[in-house]
Amino acid sequence: MAGRDLRALFSTNDRALQAGEAFTNRELQWELTAAALTAHLRHTAAPGFDIEDLETPRDNVLVFHGVGGIGKTTLSRKIEAALAGAEQRPAQWGEPGWAGERILPVRVDLARSAGTSFEDLVLTIRAALSALGRPLPAFDLVLRRYWDHRHPGEPLEEYLRRGGLTARFGKALPQQMQSAMADVAQALLLPGTVGTAVGQLTGALVRALRERRQTVRALARCARLADLLEAEPDLEALSFYPHLLAWELAQLPADKKVTPVILLDTFEDVGDRTHRDLERLIQRVVWLMPNAFFVVTGRSRLQWADPALQGQLDYTGPTAWPGLTAPASPIPAQQAASAPGRGRQMLVGDFSPEDCDDYLARRLSRDGRPLISSEIRQVITDRSHGLPLYLDLSVLRFLEIRRTREPAPADFDHDFGALIARTLSDLTPDERHVLRSVSLLDAFDLTLATTAAGLTHQAPAQRLIERPFVRENPFGVWPYHLHGLIRSTIRSADDATDDRWTDSDWARAAERALAALGAQWTTAQDSGGRNRLLLVGCLRQGLPLARDFRLPLGWLAEAAWAYVSDSVWEPLAPPTRTGATRDGLETPADALVELLAALARRQHEHRSTTAARLTTVTDSRLLPADLHEMGLYYLAKAHRDLGDSAASRQGMQTVAAGGGRLAPAARRGLAHLARLAGDFPTAHATARTLGWAGRQHRVEGDIYWPHGDMHRAATAYAAARDQADQHGVAGERATSQTHRALVLAFTDPDTADDEIHLAEQLLTGLDLRATNLTLRIAALARDAGTLPGLEAARVLRAESRDAGITAAEAVLDVVLAFHHAVLGDHDKVRTTADRLRDPARNGDYAYYADIAHFMAGQSLPQPSTTRWLEPEDTVRRRWETLVAERRHHLGIRQP
Template sequence: MARVNLRAAFMNGLESTVTAQQVFINRVDEVAAFGRSVGGLYRMLDESEVSPVVDRAQGRRNVLTFYGVGGIGKSTLSHELERRFLADAAAEGRDDVVTLRLDVSEDGACDIENLLLRLRAGLGRLGDRWPAFDLALASYWARAHPGEALQEFLDTSPTLRRAARSVGLGDQIAESVRQVDPAGLGGLAGLAHRAALATYRTIRDRVREGRLLSDCELFAELVEADADYETLSYFPYLLAWDLEQRPRRGRSVGRPRVCVFLDTFEVVNGRTDRALERFVQRCVYLMPNVLFVITGRNRVDWADAGVGSELDFTGPQCWPNLHFSNDTIEPRQHLVGYLSDSDADSYLSEALTRDGRPAMSAAIRERIIAGGQGLPLYLDLSVSHFAALLARGGQPEVADFGGSFTAVATRSIRDLPRDERDLVRTAALIDRVGAELLRAGRPGVPDGCVARFLRRPFLTHDDAYERPYALHTALRQAIGEADRTLPDGWSDRDRRETAIRLLAWLGERAGASGGRVATAQALESGLKLAAEHGVFDDWMVRATQRLVEAGQWTELGAGLAGVPAEQPEYRAIRAAIQGVRLRRTGKVEEAIAVLSDADASVRPGSLTAHLVRVHLAHALRNHGQYTEASAIYQDLLGGEFDATARYWLCDYDYLNGRFATALASLHGQQGRGPEGEGERLRLLGHVWRVNARFDEAAAAYRDAIVLARSEGLAAAEAKALANLAQTACWSADTVTVSEAATRARELLDLVPNPVELVKIRSAEAVAQAMAGATGEARTAVGDTRQLADRIAYRGGHTLADVAEILLGTLVGDHAGARRTRAALDERTRTSGGNIYWVPIVSSWIDGPASAAESGPAVDWVDGPVAALGRWAEVVAG
C-alpha cells in the first residue's frame, strides 16, 4: 500500500493540498507472530544440545506461513515484516542480520541453481568465507557446466546479477577455491575444461585424503556425487553448516540471524506435480537455522498425514509446528483475514489527507468499506480512483464509489485516457511488463503515454527483473472481466492480436543471440500466453529444442504444471518436454507413451509435430527399436530437424553395415555447429574402424578431439577419446590405449557418461588380449559386462562378446569362441544393429573367405575380401 499511496500523491496536480501517507494498517497479530517466531527459533537453536543442522532427524521449527485469498495483503505484509526486521537490527546496532526475498512466481526463480546462488549471495553479506558450500559448488560447476564461467551465469539474470554483485559473489567463491588450489582457479573462472577438471580433482582428492572439511558430515558425499539437480538440491545443508560456524560479530548478542521471505508460494504448492516443491522443501528442511516466511494462497500441508511420497520430509514429526492442530506455538501457520471495518476506515482516513484531516468524507469511506468488505486491494484501487477524480478537478461523490471488485476495476480503467486503457489491458495479458514490451503490444501508443502509464499507482515495480512492472494477479483477472462491460472494451480478437504481438517480442528475446536464462524466461512467458489466449509461434519450438540440446530440460516448463489449455501446439510442447525428462531419467517406456499420445493429437507436418516426433524417435532408439526410429527420422528429412534426422539415419546405416551409404551422407553433412561436426567426425571414425582401416579412424577421432578441446566440449572430447582407445586396441598400441583411456576417464569425472566407461573397459580388454595378458583380459571382459548390466546398456554385451571371442581365438579355445559367436549373432539380429561384428569375428574363427560367404550381408567400404582380410590379419599378427 505504501507504494500505491506515494504514487497517488503525484497524480493530484501542483495545486492540490491532498497528501499521501505511507500506511500499514493493523496486522498486529501477524506482526507479533513474526516477532515471536524470530525469538522462538533462535532461542531453540541456542538451547539445543545438538544443532538441528547436524541432527537431521530433529523436527523443524523454522517455517512461518501466512496464507489467504488473493488481494488480501499478504505480499504487503511480507514486505513490512522484512522492513521491520532490518529496522530493528539497525536500531540494535547489529550487523549480522540479513534477509533474502524471493517471489517464486517469477520466471526462473525456482531453478535450483538460481535459488541456491541467490541464497549464497544473501548470506555473503555476513562475510566472504563459506568454504563447504563454495568448494562443493566449484566441484559441481566444473562438471555440470564445463567451459562456462560462473560469473557469466551470474550475469544472465537481472535479479541474480544484482544480488551477486552486491557482495562480489564470484570473487568470494573464487577465493574459497584459491585457498585449496591456488593453481586451479580456471575451473571456476570458466577457462578450458582441463583447468575446471584440475579444480574438481584437487578438491575431490583432498576430501578423499581427509584433509578438507572432514568435520562437515556428508561434505565428501556431496562433492563426489553426480553433478545434477538432485545432488544440488541437498547443498542448502552446506550453507546451513557454514552458517553454524559463523562467529559472533560486532555488538551481536547471539548467532547471526537470517530470514528468507518466499512470496506467492501457491505457484509451488498449488501444482499437481510436486517435483519443484520437493526441491524447495529440501532447502527449507536442511536450513533449520534460517527462518522461512512463506506467503501464498494455500496452506502448507507438509505436516499432514497422507501427503504421499512426492515430498521427502512429511508428517508432524518433521514439522511439529505446521500441523493444523497447533494454534499457539510460533512459528506456525496463520490464515490472513480481511481487514475489520475499523481498520479499513483507519487506512482510508490516513491514506489521503488534507491539512492533517482525512481527504475522504465519512460517507465515502463508509461506501468503500461496505463494498470492499475488508479486501486491501479493493481499498487501494478506491484510493487511486479518489486521487484520479481530484486530479481531473472533480469533487468525488459517494455515488462514485462502492460496488463489486470488478466494478472498482472498471472505474480504474475508466479513469485512464484511451491510450492508457489499452496499455492496462495489454499489461493484464501477461505476468510482467516493461516499456519495450508495452510498445510491442500497442505499437501506435506514444512513448510519453507509456512512461505516464508506468507511473500509475496500480502497477508494482521491482527493478531486479528485466520486465520490472506487474499488475496484481487478482487485478489482472478483474480487468479482463471489467473490460467486457466498457463501450470501448476489447473483444477476444483484440486480446488475441495483442497477445500475438507480445509473443513475437518474446520470440526476439529468445533468439539465437539470447542467453540461456533469457531464452528460458521468454519461453515460459510465451507458453503462459499460449495456454491462456490460444496463441502460438514457431519460435517456441526452436527455443524448446535449443534448451533441451543445452541440457536445460530439468526445470523447463515447470511453472506451467496443471495449467489447462486447449491449444494443441502448447500441449504438444509440454508433452515433448515431459518426454525428454522421462527419457533422460531412464523412463524410456513412459516417454514413448507420452510422446506417442502427443504425436497422435498434434497437427501433422507442423513444426511442433516435428519436435514431438524427433524426441519420439530418440526414445525409440534408446529402447532398441531402431527400425521404428529410423522410419520417423526418414519422415523428418527436409524439415526443421533435417540435420538431426540425417545424422541418425547415417548412424542407422552404419549399425546395419551399409557403410558406403553412410559415408556418402556423412561427407555431405557440414555446418551443424561444433557439437554436430564432432558427432559427424566420430561417426566417420566408426565406419573406418569396423572396416579395419584404423589409420583413417584414428585421424577422424583425433580431429574430433581437437575440435572438442578448442570448443570446451568436455563430453564430446571424452567420447572421442574412448573411440580412439577402441581403435588403438586392435593395433596392440597399449600406450595410446592407456593414455586415451586415462584422459577420457578424467573427463568423465567432469561429465559422467557410463556408456563411455563401458567402451573404454572393452577396449582395454581387447588391448590386453592382443598383448597376451590373458588373465587381465578376462577380468576386463567381466568388468565390461557388469558395467553394461548396471546401466542397462545392451550394446555393452556386444562389445564384451567381441573381446571374449578374440580372447578365445588367441588362446585356441575355438569351441568357446563359436558359442560366444552364436550368442553375438542372436543379440545383433534381435537388436537390429551392430550386425557387422558377426562376419568380423567369423574371419578369426573360420577365415575371411568363409566369413564373407556366410552371415548377414554387409556393404564393406572396399569389399568383403579386403575388409575381412584386414580383420583376419589383426589376429594372425
C-alpha cells in the first residue's frame, strides 16, 4: 500500500520525483488482529453471550504499544482500511477468518492535536453506525436529551458538520435521531412537534417503561433505559450511554448484524498516571460494549488489569481483563490471540533490516527506480535500529541535502534531535532525568537507575521501565536496556528541550553511574560470592564511563585484578571514543581500557600485536604501579610466546623484583624460561618455591613430561587442577586439565579420551586460545599411529603461527615425531627433529629435538645442551618405551 507523502512532495521542485507513503509489512500484527477479532466474533455468537451481563470479564480489546515513531498510527490506519474491504488490504496480509460477517471499522484519533473530546468519541461511534440505515431509538433518545441539556441552542447537525463527522459519515444521524423520537412520540400518542418536546417525551417514555405498557414493549426489554433517561444528562451519564448502543446492536436482525471495530489511536494522550478522568470514561465505553471490538494503539500498555488502580478506574484487575495481564512482549505468533483470555498487549517491534531497505527504496523514486542509493540506504538502516521515524527523518534529510549537492553515505551518520522531543514528550521531569542517566548505561536495574539518577526513590525508574523504549532481557545481569536508537540519540544529538543537560550534568551523572556500578560489584565481593558475570558487566559499563568522562579509576583497579585472576578473558573492549586513537592514551582510564582490551584480544590476535599494544600501555606510565606491573608481566608473556626469551626474562625479573601481586607469577615465568632454555635443574628448583600463587604443580608437570615421566606429570597436573578448583579459578583449572590430557595421550589413548572430554567441558565458556590449541594437539597424540592424514596438523600449525604461539607449534612437532616413530618412519622423524631445531637457534626448545631422536632410537647429531634432571639415557629410555607401548597397543610389529 502506498499513498502520497506530501511532506516529501513539497520538499523538492523535482516534479519527476515520486514520493510514496510506503507501508512496510506488518504481517504479524495483522495476523494477531485477525486472530483476536475472530475469537471475539466466536465469543459473541455463542448461545450464552448476554449483552446486559455487566459482571463477565471482558476480552474485547487488543493493544499495540511501542516507542514514538515506531509506526503505530500507520498500523492503525492500515488495519482500519483492511477491515473496510479486501481491496484496501495490503497484498502481503492474509485473508481474515470471518467470511460472511459484517465488520464496521471506526477509527478515532485521541491525540491532543486532534482535539478529540469524549463527546466526539461517542458521537463518532454513533455516526459510524448510521451506515446501518436505521435509528437506534434507545440510544438516540438519551443522546438527544443529553445534547439539548448540554448544548442548548446549538444544533447537533451543525456540530457534526463543523467537526467533520458529516463529511466522514454523511447526514443520516440527525435524521435517524428525529425518526426515533417521532416513532416513540407516536407510540405514546403525544401531541405537538417532537423537536421541542424532548423533556415531555422523555418523561412520558419513562412512565410508560415503568408501567410496562405494550406500546413500548420493544424498548422495555432494555432493562436500564429508564434509569439512564432519569439520570442527570451530564458527561458522567454520557459515558454509560454506550450500553444502549451495545443493546441496540444486539437487537438487529440477522441480516443486519454488524460488529464495530473501534480503533483508538494515540492513547498516550488520554491522560497520565495521575489524571485518569478521560481514561475512566473511555474504559467504561469498552466495558459497556462487549459486542464491539477495540484496537488501542499508544506508547504504553494498558494498566487496566492492575488491581492497584481500583478507585481510579471502574473495572480493574486480572479477573476483569484477563487478556491484559501478560507483560509487554514482542509480537508473538497468531496463536497468541486465538482464544479469549490470551495475551492481548503486544509490543510493536522495530523493522527488520530488510523492511527498512524496502521502505527507503519505495519512499522516493524516479521512473520506477529508487532515488536513494543502496549505499545510503544501508547506512540509514544501520543507524535506524529499525525505527520508522528515523527512516522518515532521513528521507527528509536526503531531500534537503539534494537541493545543493548529491547526498553521500557519510551524510547519514547522523542523529536527529526530533527523536528526543518525541521520546520525552509524555515523560515527567523525574522520568526524563532517569532516562538521561540510564542512557549512560548498556543495561540497568531499578537500583542502578535510581542511584545513577541521584534520586532517593525508585518510583520514576519504575515508571520508566514500563515505557516501550525500555526493553527487558530477564536473563541479563541487569534486566533493562534502552532502545538502541533512543539511547544513542539522547547521548549524542543536540538536545533543544527546556530541561536539556549541560556537560557538567552529564559528568555528574557519569560519576554517579560509575559509583553505582562499583557499589554493586563491591557488595557482591563483600558477600563472599564470585559473580563473574557481574564483574564483567560492571567492567564493560564502567570502563567507558571512566574513559569518556576522564574519571578516576577507583574500584575499576581492583575489578581489573579480579578479571585477570580467573584467566577467562571475556571481551571487554568498549567502542572507541570519537576522535580517539590507540596510541593517544591520555588518562589512566584510557590506559586501563587498552590494557584489558589487549589482554582479552590476545586470544584472537597475533602475539606481536598484543606485545605492541602492551608496550604502548607500559610506555605511557599512566597506570598506578600495580597495574603497570600487570602490563609488564603480560608483555613479558607475549615476548616468551614470540620466542624473544631475552625480553621476556627482563620483564619477568622486573616484576618479580617488585614484589607485587604478580611477583609469584613472574617467578613462574622465570621457571618457564629456564625450562625453555633446557636448564631443568634451575626450573625445578624455582618451581618448588612457587606455591599456589605461582602455580607450582602445573610448572612441575611442565618439567616432568619432557623427561618422559608421564605418570608424575599427570599427577602434578591433577593436583594443579584440583587446587584451581578449590580456589575457583576456572581458567587455571581448564589449562591444568588440558595439560593432563596431553601427557596421558602419550600413554593410554582410552584414558586420554575421557581426560580430553573433561577438558572440553572445563573450557566451555572460556576464551583461552593457547589452551584450546593444546587440547587439539592432545587429540592428535591420542590418535598417534592411526592418523589417516596430517591435514588437522597442518591446520593447527597455521593457527599456531597466526596466533604467534611458538610453544604450541613446537609441541605439535613433538606429537608428529611420536606418530612417525610409532609407524617406524625414521626419515620423517629426522625431518621433524630438524624442524624443531629452528626455534632452538636462540637457545630455546632444544630438548624437543632431542626427544624426537629419543623416540626413534636415533643418535643425536651433536651433543645436547640440555641439562636434564636425570641421566640422558633414562629420559631416552622412557620415550622409547612410550613408542613401544603405543605400537603394542595398536598391534604394530617392531621395525
